[in-house]
Amino acid sequence: MRQAGRYMPAYRALRQKHGFWDVCKNPELSTEVAMQPIRRFDFDASIVFSDILVVPDALGLGVTFAKGEGPVFSHPLREASTLDTWNAEAAMEKLVFVPNAVHALREAIGTERALLGFAGAPWTLFCYCVEGQGSDDFRRARVMLHAQPELATRALSMLADITARLLVAQVHAGADAVQIFDTWGGLLSPFEYERFAIPALKSICDKVQAAHGKVILFVRAGHHLLPHLETLPVDGVSLDWRTPWKSARSLFPTRALQGNLDPLMLLAPDAEIRAATKRLLGEMGDFKRSIFNLGHGIVPETPEHAVDVLLKAIRS
Numbered sequence: 618m619r620q621a622g623r624y625m626p627a628y629r630a631l632r633q634k635h636g637f638w639d640v641c642k643n644p645e646l647s648t649e650v651a652m653q654p655i656r657r658f659d660f661d662a663s664i665v666f667s668d669i670l671v672v673p674d675a676l677g678l679g680v681t682f683a684k685g686e687g688p689v690f691s692h693p694l695r696e697a698s699t700l701d702t703w704n705a706e707a708a709m710e711k712l713v714f715v716p717n718a719v720h721a722l723r724e725a726i727g728t729e730r731a732l733l734g735f736a737g738a739p740w741t742l743f744c745y746c747v748e749g750q751g752s753d754d755f756r757r758a759r760v761m762l763h764a765q766p767e768l769a770t771r772a773l774s775m776l777a778d779i780t781a782r783l784l785v786a787q788v789h790a791g792a793d794a795v796q797i798f799d800t801w802g803g804l805l806s807p808f809e810y811e812r813f814a815i816p817a818l819k820s821i822c823d824k825v826q827a828a829h830g831k832v833i834l835f836v837r838a839g840h841h842l843l844p845h846l847e848t849l850p851v852d853g854v855s856l857d858w859r860t861p862w863k864s865a866r867s868l869f870p871t872r873a874l875q876g877n878l879d880p881l882m883l884l885a886p887d888a889e890i891r892a893a894t895k896r897l898l899g900e901m902g903d904f905k906r907s908i909f910n911l912g913h914g915i916v917p918e919t920p921e922h923a924v925d926v927l928l929k930a931i932r933s
C-alpha cells in the first residue's frame with residue numbers, strides 16, 4: 618500500500634533529481650526507491666516501484682504527472698476507434714522496464730523477503746483511460762459503461778489481456794505474488810461488477826496462476842462486492858479499512874487476508890496508533906493467513922515516526 622513514496626524524506630530527495638517515470642524506468646533508481654522503506658523499517662515484504670498507469674501510457678494514452686498533482690492523459694479513451702490503435706505486443710515491449718525492476722529488486726532483497734509485483738485492475742485502468750485524469754466518481758467511465766457496454770467490454774478485455782501479460786512477466790522475473798489494485802471497484806454495483814469486472818479479473822487470475830504466481834486482490838470501498846469475489850480464484854484478499862476483519866474472515870475462511878488499518882490513523886497521536894493496532898490485531902484472532910497492512914495507500918503527510926510506532930506495536 619505504497620511502501621515507498623512521498624512520506625519518506627529519502628524519496629523526496631531522490632525525486633528532486635529525477636522525474637517519476639524516470640525512476641520507474643531505471644532499474645537502479647526503482648530499486649533504490651523500493652529499498653528505502655526496507656532499510657528504514659525492515660518490512661517483511663517488498664513491492665516493486667512502479668505505477669498502475671504504466672499500462673495506459675504504454676498503450677499510447679500519454680500519461681504525465683503534473684507537479685504534486687494527479688495524472689493527466691493527453692489522449693484519453695473517448696471513442697471505439699482508439700481501441701484499434703491498442704496493441705498488446707507493442708505495449709509489452711515498452712513495459713519491459715517493469716519485469717526488469719522486479720528482477721533488480723529481487724537481486725537486492727535476496728530470497729528471505731517476499732517480493733510483490735502489481736498492476737491495476739482492468740476496471741480501474743478503464744476509469745483513468747476514459748476520464749483522462751483522477752476523479753472522485755469517474756462519471757465519464759461509468760456513463761461509457763452504461764451507454765456503450767460493448768465498447769467497454771472490448772476495452773476491459775484488452776486491458777485484462779495486457780495486465781495478465783504484465784503480471785506473468787513479473788512472476789517470471791521473481792515476484793512471489795502479485796497484487797491487483799481495483800482502487801475504483803467500489804463505484805460499481807454488484808451486478809455491474811459481476812458483468813464487467815469479474816470476467817476480466819478471472820482471466821488474469823487463471824493466467825498468473827498457470828505461471829505459478831499467487832494473486833492478491835484489493836478492491837477499495839468494495840465491502841458490498843466481497844461476497845461476489847468468492848468465485849474468483851484469488852489467493853488473497855486485501856481489505857479496505859472499512860471492512861470488519863471478522864466478516865471478511867467468515868467469507869474467506871481459507872484464503873490469506875491482508876489489511877486493514879485506516880492509513881489516516883498514522884496522523885494520530887502515538888497512543889491512538891497503538892490502541893487501534895491492538896484492536897485490529899485482536900480482530901485478526903490467531904493471525905493464521907493474515908498479513909498486517911494499511912487499508913489503502915499511506916498518505917504523503919505521514920511522519921516516519923508514526924510508522925515506527927505502528928511496527929513496534931505489531932511486532933511486540
Ligand code: 1CP
Nearest residue numbers: 618619620621622664665666667668669687751798800914
Ligand atoms: O510525485 C511522485 O513522486 C509520485 C507519487 C506516486 C508514487 C510514489 C505515484 C503517482 N505513484 C507512486 C508509486 C505507486 N503507485 C506504487 C509503488 C509501490 C510502493 O508501494 O512502494 C503503487 C503500488 C502504486 C499504485 C497506484 N497508482 C494505484 C493503486 C493503489 C491506490 O493508491 O489506490 C493508483 C490508483 C495509482 C495512480 C496514481 N499514481 C500516482 C498518483 C498520485 C496516483 C493517484 C491518481 C489519482 O487518482 O489522483
